Amino acid sequence: MENLRWRPTVNERKFIEHALQSDLRVDGRHSFDFRKLKISFGREDGSSEVQLGETHVLGYVTAQLVQPYRDRPNEGTLAIFTEFSPMADPAFEPGRPGESAIELGRVVDRGLRESRAVDMESLCIVAGKHVWSVRVDLHILDNGGNLIDAANIAALAALSTFRRPECTVGGDDGQQVIVHDPEVRDPLPLTIHHMPIAVTFAYFGEGNIVVVDPTYKEEAVMGGRMTATINSNGDICAIQKAGGEGVMSGVVMQCLRIASVKAADITSKIKKAVDSYTTEKALKKVKRLPASLPQKINVTDVTMENKGDGELETQTVKASDVQNISKGDEDHRNMKGNSPLIGDRFAKHKQTSTFIGGPSNWDPYSKGVSLSSLRISRLPDPATTSKASSHEEAQPMLTESSNAEVKSTSSSGAAGESEEAQEMGSPKSLKDAIKPKHKRKKKRSDRS
């Protein structure tokens, strides 16, 4: 539909260039400011949604087992697919991707694959036969300018939260691959060595005016553009300058310097968003204790009601039990030595060292607890049981511990390993459960 394409007026063209002479951008930003970046995640692992100002991109990662390429028999593959939906911009036609769509796919692909940001060798299961092929789909939902940067962030965020199923090699001939259900074994994250961030520059007025992160209108009026893909270490992963105005090399070097500063900033934003999503997800996995546990010490926890979780209110978990149990956990954890971070924090908040969140081995009261139920049933939400601490205090504890949990399951590589270790630790936890109880009792009475 020819008449649906947006055309800039002469007025806009002249005004945007004129305003840039005085270092003013039409939306009020400075020349080197990025627009507001918002990263959110979907329900499934590996789906991200990025909003950079008005630009809106969706990223989705999937993986499947395939045969590797002949010349790289022990590496997995990574492929980027872009979809420019016509709802994003009337100029996008469905069907064959246009020039800008192909360019975007290429730039994002170069930044991720050729800089070896994602570790391919860890995706190999059986060399020459079975490797994981990771596919990143980028859907452009709204074109508000600077699609490359937004799509790159979406791809990185999606790859960081993606979890692939764990698989083991077995079978009669040792060549069969068994892919484990995510319910049975926790899926594993991808190994991402560094985050290549794309930063796009637009040139105006014979190449001497540069702005970062152009909007839709600025893109229509600009003379040329350049995208630099840099990681937070300052390594240049890719540079793309396809046609457009000629730019002096001094300006290009300045742009690269600016890009490395921006890359560090955006990397930290992505990591923050990914971390908060991962901890939230880990929290959701925590299941409540069944109500059948016998009472030890009655602790009326006011904070329990405030959680507003119907499940919690029906539980009759007593704080003491959990504290005993988790103290035991803490000891065995420190013994394991795989979460020094936690140890420090726990030293600080002795009262609230209730939750560790490891796979359960702590239950000394039930008789023959099966392995599966041990795995499934975990400690209750510590926020409810820590009566002395405020809600806020408990939350950082939670995030710490759930982080450790996630780390431990992924680092051990096979879930079975960690289970075994913890089972060994369970007899210890019983004894320890008794001693700390008294300590805490005193402290509790002091506090109250």
Added chain:
Amino acid sequence: MESRRPPPSPLVDSYVVPGDVVLDLSEMTNQTIKLGTGLRQECDTIQATSAGMLRLSKPNKYWVESSQKRYIPSVEDTVLGIVVDTKPDNFVVDIKGPNLAFLPVLAFEGGTRRNIPKFEIGTLIYARVVKANSIMNPELSCMDVTGKAAEFGELKGGYVFDSSTGMSRMLLSSPTCPVLEALGKKLSFEIAVGLNGRVWVNAPAADTVILVSNAIMRSESLSGIKQRAMVENLLERLS
């Protein structure tokens, strides 16, 4: 018993949705009622076909006003169009409607074949819709009814941005819309509003233009008081 004028519809100045019966014609005889956009006659009733606010202009013109990003051309609207092509007889102008509009080359004050204005592609034009229906391309004119120029024609300089049709109507309403009033107290600028959802702003300094255009864009969903507060905030921050 039978009043000469029909009683106005009880739904005037309230929101209607498609299917609402606005007027019942069975009681009326020998009346003429003019229907604008969003209304349709179904046997003995007048029903709304689009969602919006029902308006009445005395004595007997009804229409439904709704706010969208797209524009449906209707006669006598003043719009801002962008020239996309020139033909021997017409300029082809984009007015954000389903079809491109034609602006005859002679539809200017004192326009003859000898002094046809030269508009390049991308020129912004303030014009009036003369003919509009769903089948044909709408027709524009840069003259008012009497044949005078009356501010129509090319707009030079300044900055253009898009708004919704409801926002345009709010900017053109009298008494002056709060955001324009608040801006006008401190800044001097000129503004042209097209009912098709385009606004043109011009001022001597570029930062005034940017300020005004951003303030207007942000005031879309704000109430009068909030608009004034927003403008004050903006002016304070930048002074």
